[in-house]
Amino acid sequence: MLHSPTRLVFYTIDYFTRNIHFLDRLLFIYIHQNSCPTAVVTSRGGADAPV
Numbered sequence: 001m002l003h004s005p006t007r008l009v010f011y012t013i014d015y016f017t018r019n020i021h022f023l024d025r026l027l028f029i030y031i032h033q034n035s036c037p038t039a040v041v042t043s044r045g046g047a048d049a050p051v
Helices: 005-034 037-044
Strands: none
């Protein structure tokens, strides 16, 4: 049955998980295409990291 609660929950979780991964990847690509210095420093974990 398509409308059973368990399957509905499963589809909802699956849908949101895909969207989160998609947005995360989009943000990652956006940051790296702009090559923002602060974003690079933050992602490398510190101000003393080579820029």
